[in-house]
Amino acid sequence: MTFKEYLFRKIIPTYFMLVTFLVLFMWLAGSFLYPDAQVGYDLLMSPLIYAGIGIIPELLCYSKKEHTIRQTIIKKLIELCVLIVLILGFSYAVGVINSWRVAVVILCGILIIDGILELILWRIDLHTAQLLTHALSRLNDEK
Numbered sequence: 670m671t672f673k674e675y676l677f678r679k680i681i682p683t684y685f686m687l688v689t690f691l692v693l694f695m696w697l698a699g700s701f702l703y704p705d706a707q708v709g710y711d712l713l714m715s716p717l718i719y720a721g722i723g724i725i726p727e728l729l730c731y732s733k734k735e736h737t738i739r740q741t742i743i744k745k746l747i748e749l750c751v752l753i754v755l756i757l758g759f760s761y762a763v764g765v766i767n768s769w770r771v772a773v774v775i776l777c778g779i780l781i782i783d784g785i786l787e788l789i790l791w792r793i794d795l796h797t798a799q800l801l802t803h804a805l806s807r808l809n810d811e812k
Contacts, residue, residue: 675731679790680724686789687720690782698774722759726751745787753779 670678695715699706726748736744756779760766766775 672731680727684720684724686786687723688716691716691719694778694782698778702771702774722755723752725755749783
């Protein structure tokens with residue numbers, strides 16, 4: 670897969686799914702941690718910024734070759750660790766994290782959102798593989 674295909678098939682859909690999940694997470698976490706807080710319109714930029722940070726590990730780990738299952742699992746774990754460091758580091762730097770409770774909620778949010786996102790992307794890849802297998806079997810039957 671070329672980088673352009675990778676960008677349009679993986680990175681851009683991942684970015685928009687991340688924005689959606691981050692909006693939901695921010696609503697839930699904000700309702701739990703700061704139920705009486707009033708926020709401004711600048712908060713609307715947060716999901717866009719955090720989603721941008723969220724795709725950095727995926728961009729850094731781009732490879733043209735196919736990986737084995739073991740290599741893929743190790744790659745995903747490394748990406749997750751880098752993602753946690755980036756998000757928690759950025760959140761601490763901008764003053765979002767002001768207690769261990771907030772850090773734990775953000776960490777749980779990262780793990781949940783990443784897990785859901787990986788399941789969705791796996792399901793999309795599985796569906797694509799099934800379509801290709803079906804098309805190849807029909808082609809084989811015609812010959």
